[in-house]
Amino acid sequence: MARRAPTGPVLGRALLILEAFGPRHTSLTLTELARRAGLPLSTVHRLAGELVTWGALERDAGGRYSVGLRLWEVGSLAPRGLGLRERALPYLEDLSRVTHENVQLAVREGAEVVFVERIAGSRAVPVHTRVGGRFALSATGVGLVLLAHAPHDVQEQVIGGPIERFTARTVTDPKALRRMLADVRTNGFSVSDRQVTDDALSVGAPIRDPAGAVVAAVSLVVRYGTVSAHALSPLLLSSARAISRALESR
Structure with a gap:
């Protein structure tokens, strides 16, 4: 589970959301995402929306989140x-x-x-x-x-x-x-x-x-x-x- 830092800066909280995903947790509901990131549900809802807009996360028709293709594209440039x-x-x-x-x-x-x-x-x-x-x-x-x-x-x-x-x-x-x-x-x-x-x-x-x-x-x-x-x-x-x-x- 991701480290708990509910009062950290915006970037730190966004990274905690991304860290919540793993090999056995590739698709998460908003509630699961908040629990694994150790952040308030309202904070995760807002930040997850921004991450979806940028492409770091994707949201399916059922409301589950997964890592977005844009994040993979950027990471592949390391x-x-x-x-x-x-x-x-x-x-x-x-x-x-x-x-x-x-x-x-x-x-x-x-x-x-x-x-x-x-x-x-x-x-x-x-x-x-x-x-x-x-x-x-x-x-x-x-x-x-x-x-x-x-x-x-x-x-x-x-x-x-x-x-x-x-x-x-x-x-x-x-x-x-x-x-x-x-x-x-x-x-x-x-x-x-x-x-x-x-x-x-x-x-x-x-x-x-x-x-x-x-x-x-x-x-x-x-x-x-x-x-x-x-x-x-x-x-x-x-x-x-x-x-x-x-x-x-x-």
């Missing part, structure tokens, strides 16, 4: 996601065609992963991620790469927990997680072995900017038991290097 996605997409598509598996591209935002692109392969195992969605840094293939190369304070924030558990194999022990991050830096790729779902293995690799800093990560997510992480890693690392070289042309 330079960190847009430029990266444009340059990476040909290589992501090649990787998908060769493997027929899930291919994901992500960046770090604070202590979370934000997925910039995802291509579902023809025989891909179902995943919980979506484009524009956020996830814990500590569990996914892309997240482990980004966490391993994150600033020290971000690593300590995540390792200091609490670390969310998704399956019985999710690594929540701080010492074990530190060892995993050290292995990522040593090996050049990450392995998330059934940490998010019981049937998926994810391998991630870093994407670097021209200065050598890790700015994103790419991963393959496959059904556990069909192929080993070490068999996937050379192809994934090659794709990550190609995307990194493509960023040099910016």
Whole structure:
């Protein structure tokens, strides 16, 4: 649920209304919107009307609200996601065609992963991620790469927990997680072995900017038991290097 700030400035209250939406709450009544935003119904009614007029929200015939296409259009212009996605997409598509598996591209935002692109392969195992969605840094293939190369304070924030558990194999022990991050830096790729779902293995690799800093990560997510992480890693690392070289042309 969105943070409660009923007396904040107009922009802050409008943002609380937008924050009320989520993967499981894509369509809300005015009452639900007010409750999830923690704002008075009259305030939400007024602001929601202005957001509909601008296009940030849409209202259907039944009176339910959803995120508007105009907001998506503006959000898609975010330079960190847009430029990266444009340059990476040909290589992501090649990787998908060769493997027929899930291919994901992500960046770090604070202590979370934000997925910039995802291509579902023809025989891909179902995943919980979506484009524009956020996830814990500590569990996914892309997240482990980004966490391993994150600033020290971000690593300590995540390792200091609490670390969310998704399956019985999710690594929540701080010492074990530190060892995993050290292995990522040593090996050049990450392995998330059934940490998010019981049937998926994810391998991630870093994407670097021209200065050598890790700015994103790419991963393959496959059904556990069909192929080993070490068999996937050379192809994934090659794709990550190609995307990194493509960023040099910016």
